[in-house]
Amino acid sequence: xxxxxxxxxxxxxxxxxxxxxxxxxxxxxxxxxxxxxxxxxxxxxxxxxxxxxxxxxxxxxxxxxxxxxxxxxxxxxxxxxxxxxxxxxxxxxxxxxxxxxxxxxxxxxxxxxxxxxxxxxxxxxxxxxxxxxxxxxxxxxxxxxxxxxxxxxxxxxxxxxxxxxxxxxxxxxxxxxxxxxxxxxxxxxxxxxxxxxxxxxxxxxxxxxxxxxxxxxxxxxxxxxxxxx
Numbered sequence: 001x002x003x004x005x006x007x008x009x010x011x012x013x014x015x016x017x018x019x020x021x022x023x024x025x026x027x028x029x030x031x032x033x034x035x036x037x038x039x040x041x042x043x044x045x046x047x048x049x050x051x052x053x054x055x056x057x058x059x060x061x062x063x064x065x066x067x068x069x070x071x072x073x074x075x076x077x078x079x080x081x082x083x084x085x086x087x088x089x090x091x092x093x094x095x096x097x098x099x100x101x102x103x104x105x106x107x108x109x110x111x112x113x114x115x116x117x118x119x120x121x122x123x124x125x126x127x128x129x130x131x132x133x134x135x136x137x138x139x140x141x142x143x144x145x146x147x148x149x150x151x152x153x154x155x156x157x158x159x160x161x162x163x164x165x166x167x168x169x170x171x172x173x174x175x176x177x178x179x180x181x182x183x184x185x186x187x188x189x190x191x192x193x194x195x196x197x198x199x200x201x202x203x204x205x206x207x208x209x210x211x212x213x214x215x216x217x218x219x220x221x222x223x224x225x226x227x228x229x
Contacts (some may be wrong), residue, residue: 101163109161
């Protein structure tokens with residue numbers, strides 16, 4: 001099951017999620033961009049994206065790892081990814097998740113990109129949200145993981161206009177994952193390292209030091225476009 005939630009509701013009740021978003025927003029906020037937008041009377045658009053920038057950043061330990069599956073068939077990737085993520089989540093007794101972006105931005109990016117897998121992903125996202133634009137958050141369970149991973153993979157890989165960081169947290173805030181355009185998982189664990197390197201490799205994951213695209217030897221990503229205003 002997938003339900004919609006507001007960003008405000010999530011950050012109000014989830015201390016690590018709130019802190020992680022605030023920390024990142026503080027790090028990337030750019031006064032020069034704000035001033036440029038101000039000259040065009042569009043500074044409110046920029047400020048609205050940084051919706052939790054002035055919230056509290058907590059002190060806690062984090063453990064960061066990049067993991068992958070060595071899976072090069074892009075047509076079967078999200079199915080395999082969902083299976084392996086389910087095993088990982090079962091290992092930490094996680095069954096419900098929150099999907100939220102680092103900035104308050106539209107999950108629907110460049111609808112003019114007619115690359116078929118991306119179009120399918122946006123059609124699926126429309127069915128979930130009932131809208132053609134959406135800037136808030138999602139809550140979903142393991143049964144909906146394959147659907148969410150299919151959407152997330154293709155919009156992250158092919159649409160440079162969507163938020164650069166879209167995070168998935170378990171409800172207990174043990175871990176945060178981010179699926180990058182190369183098909184790798186950026187894993188962050190909070191306070192306690194419940195998934196050691198050995199545990200991850202035992203679960204079938206590879207620890208990645210240098211990121212490369214899993215699906216293209218040339219490095220070019222088929223279907224990836226940046227929205228042009």
